[in-house]
Amino acid sequence: xxxxxxxxxxxxxxxxxxxxxxxxxxxxxxxxxxxxxxxxxxxxxxxxxxxxxxxxxxxxxxxxxxxxxxxxxxxxxxxxxxxxxxxxxxxxxxxxxxxxxxxxxxxxxxxxxxxxxxxxxxxxxxxxxxxxxxxxxxxxxxxxxxxxxxxxxxxxxxxxxxxxxxxxxxxxxxxxxxxxxxxxxxxxxxxxxxxxxxxxxxxxxxxxxxxxxxxxxxxxxxxxxxxxxxxxxxxxxxxxxxxxxxxxxxxxxxxxxxxxxxxxxxxxxxxxxxxxxxxxxxxxxxxxxxxxxxxxxxxxxxxxxxxxxxxxxxxxxxxxxxxxxxxxxxxxxxxxxxxxxxxxxxxxxxxxxxxxxxxxxxxxxxxxxxxxxxxxxxxxxxxxxxxxxxxxxxxxxxxxxxxxxxxxxxxxxxxxxxxxxxxxxxxxxxxxxxxxxxxxxxxxxxxxxxxxxxxxxxxxxxxxxx
Numbered sequence: 481x482x483x484x485x486x487x488x489x490x491x492x493x494x495x496x497x498x499x500x501x502x503x504x505x506x507x508x509x510x511x512x513x514x515x516x517x518x519x520x521x522x523x524x525x526x527x528x529x530x531x532x533x534x535x536x537x538x539x540x541x542x543x544x545x546x547x548x549x550x551x552x553x554x555x556x557x558x559x560x561x562x563x564x565x566x567x568x569x570x571x572x573x574x575x576x577x578x579x580x581x582x583x584x585x586x587x588x589x590x591x592x593x594x595x596x597x598x599x600x601x602x603x604x605x606x607x608x609x610x611x612x613x614x615x616x617x618x619x620x621x622x623x624x625x626x627x628x629x630x631x632x633x634x635x636x637x638x639x640x641x642x643x644x645x646x647x648x649x650x651x652x653x654x655x656x657x658x659x660x661x662x663x664x665x666x667x668x669x670x671x672x673x674x675x676x677x678x679x680x681x682x683x684x685x686x687x688x689x690x691x692x693x694x695x696x697x698x699x700x701x702x703x704x705x706x707x708x709x710x711x712x713x714x715x716x717x718x719x720x721x722x723x724x725x726x727x728x729x730x731x732x733x734x735x736x737x738x739x740x741x742x743x744x745x746x747x748x749x750x751x752x753x754x755x756x757x758x759x760x761x762x763x764x765x766x767x768x769x770x771x772x773x774x775x776x777x778x779x780x781x782x783x784x785x786x787x788x789x790x791x792x793x794x795x796x797x798x799x800x801x802x803x804x805x806x807x808x809x810x811x812x813x814x815x816x817x818x819x820x821x822x823x824x825x826x827x828x829x830x831x832x833x834x835x836x837x838x839x840x841x842x843x844x845x846x847x848x849x850x851x852x853x854x855x856x857x858x859x860x861x862x863x864x865x866x867x868x869x870x871x872x873x874x875x876x877x878x879x880x881x882x883x884x885x886x887x888x889x890x891x892x893x894x895x896x897x898x899x900x901x902x903x904x905x906x907x908x909x910x911x912x913x914x915x916x917x918x919x920x921x922x923x924x925x926x927x928x929x930x931x932x933x934x935x936x937x938x939x940x941x942x943x944x945x946x
Contacts, residue, residue: 491785491796493803499781500804502645503636503773509648511769513655513684518762520663521677522827526838529827530747530754531607532677533761534598535614537743541736542590543622546583548729550576551629552721555868557637558780559933562787568717569637570705573696575718576630584623591619610674617678624685631692636780638701647691655684724933727872731879738883742890746904749894753901756841759827764849767812771857774805775864782868783933791929798865798923805857816850845905852912859912862919869928878918886911 514536521528553576560568594615598608635643661669662676672679696702702710743761747754778801785794816823824842866875889907893899922928 491781491793491800493800496777496781496797496800496804499636499639499641500774500777500801502641503776504770504808505773506632506641506645506648507769507771507773507776509645509652511766512652513681514765514769515762516656517659517677517681518758519827520659521674523664524673526755527607527751528610528674529758530751531610531674532614533758534607534740534744534747535611535674535678536618537736537740538594538597538611539615539618539622541733541740542587542594542619543625544736545729545733546580546587547626547629548732549722549725550579550583550626551633552725552728552867552872553630553633554637554776555724555779555783555870556717556721556933557634558639558783558868559787559870561638562784562790566701567705567709569634570701570710571714571717572721573630573634574711575714575721576633577627578713579718579721580623580626580630583626587619587622591616614674614678617675618681621682621685624682624689628685628689628692631689631696634696635692636776637783639780639784641777641780643692643695647688647695650691651684651688654687655680658683720933724870724872727876728867731872731876734876734880735883738880738887741887742908745887745890745894746901749901752837753841755827755838756845757901759824759838759842760845760849762827763816763823763846767809767816767849767853768856768860770808771805771860774801774808774857775860777801778861778864779868782865786869786928786931787933794865794869794929797868798862801861801864802858805861806854809853809857813850813853816846816853820846841901844902848902848905848909852909855913855916859916859919862916862923865923866919866928870931870933871922871928874922874927875919878922879915882911882915882918 518529518532521532553572556572557569560566560572595608595612598611632644632647635641658680659677661667662672662680664676665671743757746757778797781797781801782794785791785797820843823846824839828839863875863879866872886908889911890904893904893907
């Protein structure tokens with residue numbers, strides 16, 4: 481059966497920018513919110529910085545499994561859009577939201593286990609108290625993160641990324657004032673510290689979800705296919721979302737869990753190393769998170785092309801995305817190498833006596849981070865292209881193996897060999913490069929070209945644009 485012709489435009493750098501740039505701005509907005517969240521708590525003292533990172537990262541670990549599953553709405557919507565199945569795009573969103581409702585109580589049930597995990601990592605009582613209070617509140621609002629992934633995935637899958645950009649940018653104007661007022665106790669509010677940082681984050685997320693939900697309900701696609709047909713459970717779609725999204729969720733969970741173990745092990749060197757590592761990763765996120773915007777755009781555009789049967793176009797999407805990601809990553813390499821002394825000073829205002837070792841180590845780690853920034857960009861782009869095509873199981877296997885090799889190696893270096901922090905960081909640099917190389921080789925070999933996620937449109941399928 482012949483598929484309807486996909487009319488999304490040619491694969492050009494201009495079209496890539498039209499989809500990717502709003503996603504870069506969107507993810508950069510999230511970086512801004514996260515950066516200032518940690519900056520506000522850094523004003524309370526150096527012990528607050530690692531607590532905010534470990535608490536926030538642990539929340540992301542436990543949310544990532546389910547967020548990866550429902551977030552695969554992006555790729556499914558893209559492929560159905562490319563295949564001409566407009567009504568299925570709306571139906572996929574409904575299944576993603578239903579799964580989010582099911583997953584939320586499962587996430588809440590995991591909260592009590594984490595307090596023991598922080599203690600196992602060797603953190604002191606004060607750090608455990610701070611990081612768990614931050615983690616607990618964020619987990620209470622974890623449904624917001626799931627719903628945001630589903631709704632944003634719809635618009636990204638269609639290539640309408642400006643909606644996501646506007647929601648994320650406006651979210652800054654809610655998140656930052658809330659953090660300022662709640663963390664530091666401004667405008668007559670009590671000084672809530674870590675709890676205030678978590679509540680400010682949830683406030684910004686709720687505002688973003690509200691904008692995305694309103695935009696979705698007002699979209700042409702939803703207005704065309706709304707009603708019981710749009711919202712009723714569709715087991716074929718739910719199974720498809722679970723089949724292809726579960727490897728993504730498991731991969732995200734396994735990878736972030738391994739990375740969290742790595743961070744917790746580094747923090748076991750002591751408060752000074754913990755603060756230096758957190759400062760470094762705060763700036764690393766400025767480089768990394770906007771690349772995820774490019775990766776999301778690559779997943780959507782590659783999915784659209786594969787759904788339309790345009791394999792050469794899908795391959796071209798990946799290499800255009802690589803050029804775009806490298807342009808940004810190359811700029812950040814220069815910033816990290818040249819500007820390291822100035823960058824690490826930004827977080828030093830709350831430091832006191834005994835914190836003299838933090839800044840020199842942070843400068844070294846940040847300059848070494850420049851070594852893997854281009855590799856990060858490569859891995860993000862090619863893994864995004866593979867996910868868009870449906871090659872999620874392979875990405876799970878190889879990425880999961882490499883991440884746990886990294887975590888296990890860090891354990892040996894820190895707990896057995898007692899290697900210095902810089903040596904462990906160089907090991908991490910090699911790990912990032914190995915992930916990027918693996919994703920590039922897999923994409924180049926082309927096994928993904930034979931995969932199909934969605935069925936072709938029947939002759940009577942609606943052909944209207946969403």
